[in-house]
Amino acid sequence: EDQVTQSPEALRLQEGESSSLNCSYTVSGLRGLFWYRQDPGKGPEFLFTLYSAGEEKEKERLKATLTKKESFLHITAPKPEDSATYLCAVQYYTGNQFYFGTGTSLTVIP
Amino acid sequence: DTGVSQNPRHKITKRGQNVTFRCDPISEHNRLYWYRQTLGQGPEFLTYFQNEAQLEKSRLLSDRFSAERPKGSFSTLEIQRTEQGDSAMYLCASSLETGMREKLFFGSGTQLSVL
Numbered sequence: 001e002d003q004v005t006q007s008p009e010a011l012r013l014q015e016g017e018s019s020s021l022n023c024s025y026t027v028s029g030l031r032g033l034f035w036y037r038q039d040p041g042k043g044p045e046f047l048f049t050l051y052s053a054g055e056e057k058e059k060e061r062l063k064a065t066l067t068k069k070e071s072f073l074h075i076t077a078p079k080p081e082d083s084a085t086y087l088c089a090v091q092y093y094t095g096n097q098f099y100f101g102t103g104t105s106l107t108v109i110p
Numbered sequence: 111d112t113g114v115s116q117n118p119r120h121k122i123t124k125r126g127q128n129v130t131f132r133c134d135p136i137s138e139h140n141r142l143y144w145y146r147q148t149l150g151q152g153p154e155f156l157t158y159f160q161n162e163a164q165l166e167k168s169r170l171l172s173d174r175f176s177a178e179r180p181k182g183s184f185s186t187l188e189i190q191r192t193e194q195g196d197s198a199m200y201l202c203a204s205s206l207e208t209g210m211r212e213k214l215f216f217g218s219g220t221q222l223s224v225l
Contacts, residue, residue: 004152032211043114043201043216044153051211087152091212096166098143098214100152 003027006088006101013108016077021104023088024070033071035064036087038103044087047073078108114217116202122223123192130188131220135204142185143214144177145201153201159185160207192224 007022025033032051036044048057050066057064061082063074073086085103092099115134123129135142141160145153156175157167161182174192179185189196199221203214 034213036216041219041221043116043203043219046213046215049211049213089152089214096141096158096207096212097155099155100145102150102152 003099004088004090004101006086006104008104009102010105011107013075013078013106015079015108015110018074018076018078020075021073021086021106022070023073023101025090027090027092029093031091031093033066034089034091034098035062035071035073036089038085038087047086075106078106080108080110082106083108114202114204114215116200116217116220118220119218120221120223122225124225125194126191128188128190129192129222130186131200131202131222133185133187133202133204133217135184135202136206136215139204139206139215140182141205141207141212142179143203143205144185144187145203147199147201147219148197156187189222192222194224197222197224 005024032049034049035047037047038044048064053068055066061076065072085105087103089098089100117132143158144156147153155168156171157177159179162179174190177187199219201216201219203216205212205214
């Protein structure tokens with residue numbers, strides 16, 4: 001069973017068109033949920049950590065939120081430089097592994 | 111400190127050869143992780159170290175894979191008798207584990223191509 005599911009797999013937006021990416025997790029006992037940005041041929045770049053339901057974090061045009069079963073990454077008025085793959089990862093109290101989703105590939109068209 | 115460093119960035123090898131990758135973590139970080147990523151997939155856990163101790167290995171990890179972290183500093187990942195299925199991006203990440211809160215910081219990865 002997949003620990004983390006991300007949707008959609010791919011998203012194309014016009015510049016300025018706001019949207020949200022989803023990350024859902026299936027196991028209880030969440031220790032932390034993490035969002036990363038990954039550019040082609042590079043390692044993931046840390047964006048946010050969320051630890052408890054109701055928590056929100058913001059950075060420039062990105063805002064991450066967390067509920068008991070899922071997290072959203074909201075992108076407000078995106079620019080072409082926001083084009084990347086956005087990865088979600090979770091860590092549970094039962095271990096130290098970080099489980100990653102398959103990511104959402106975002107393309108922002110000028 | 112410029113972050114997690116991985117070498118080489120790219121490696122092309124022939125099937126059956128051995129390869130070794132190096133990771134230099136952020137200096138004060140006590141944990142070091144190795145992940146593997148193939149195109150269109152998220153990173154897949156391989157193993158991790160706390161200081162010099164290897165605490166966990168993926169059940170999917172073949173016996174051909176071995177990792178070390180002598181003295182709790184840099185780490186090496188060796189793949190023996192490479193196979194075409196080993197072609198992937200190998201990512202190293204480090205973290206400072208303090209209590210229950212931990213964040214992974216990744217290097218740029220080593221792209222392995224097995225011909």
